[in-house]
Amino acid sequence: GAVVSQHPSRVICKSGTSVKIECRSLDFQATTMFWYRQFPKKSLMLMATSNEGSKATYEQGVEKDKFLINHASLTLSTLTVTSAHPEDSSFYICSARSGQGAGGYTFGSGTRLTVV
Amino acid sequence: QKEVEQNSGPLSVPEGAIASLNCTYSDRVSQSFFWYRQYSGKSPELIMSIYSNGDKEDGRFTAQLNKASQYVSLLIRDSQPSDSATYLCAVKHTGTASKLTFGTGTRLQVTL
Numbered sequence: 001g002a003v004v005s006q007h008p009s010r011v012i013c014k015s016g017t018s019v020k021i022e023c024r025s026l027d028f029q030a031t032t033m034f035w036y037r038q039f040p041k042k043s044l045m046l047m048a049t050s051n052e053g054s055k056a057t058y059e060q061g062v063e064k065d066k067f068l069i070n071h072a073s074l075t076l077s078t079l080t081v082t083s084a085h086p087e088d089s090s091f092y093i094c095s096a097r098s099g100q101g102a103g104g105y106t107f108g109s110g111t112r113l114t115v116v
Numbered sequence: 117q118k119e120v121e122q123n124s125g126p127l128s129v130p131e132g133a134i135a136s137l138n139c140t141y142s143d144r145v146s147q148s149f150f151w152y153r154q155y156s157g158k159s160p161e162l163i164m165s166i167y168s169n170g171d172k173e174d175g176r177f178t179a180q181l182n183k184a185s186q187y188v189s190l191l192i193r194d195s196q197p198s199d200s201a202t203y204l205c206a207v208k209h210t211g212t213a214s215k216l217t218f219g220t221g222t223r224l225q226v227t228l
Contacts (some may be wrong), residue, residue: 043220110159
């Protein structure tokens with residue numbers, strides 16, 4: 001089945017630094033990738049949708065200059081949290097879609113970001 | 117605003133019983149519906165998808181969809197302790213670039 005690899009699984013960084021999270025589709029080409037964040041005991045909140053070769057579409061309230069998304073190839077999307085602050089600490093999850101059809105959403109294993 | 121609502125629980129059922137998880141959604145023209153299971157600290161994993169009114173069965177799981185009532189449910193038969201997790205309902209809307217909207221999830225506890 002479709003596999004999405006997400007790295008790192010856990011990262012601790014200092015306030016003010018930037019962190020990059022990678023999401024790779026291993027055995028399929030992902031035309032669309034989604035980035036979510038999840039706070040403890042809360043649901044997944046969509047941050048942005050990225051399509052290969054074009055700019056990401058951010059959800060309302062998500063700062064595009066703070067959460068930089070790059071989807072340069074059909075197998076790789078990256079999320080960079082810039083100038084991280086403690087309130088950015090969260091569980092970030094990517095999801096990839098292989099194409100059209102009702103199904104086909106595959107999630108990465110998630111990245112636990114802690115900003116100290 | 118397109119919303120997906122679930123009872124947060126916890127829903128506690130004894131081992132071997134049927135667990136019934138419910139979800140309502142506000143966007144009447146929603147197309148596709150998904151149930152995901154999420155263990156603590158892990159990412160969601162797909163259990164079932166359903167697109168048409170009625171029931172869809174897969175092993176111990178049955179998804180039920182009623183578009184007129186804007187209601188989708190998940191039944192877990194012969195519940196096992198390993199089923200203890202948070203179950204997320206997700207809805208794909210029409211014309212929104214394939215985005216999924218998730219409910220807040222229902223925490224299920226299967227007791228011995």
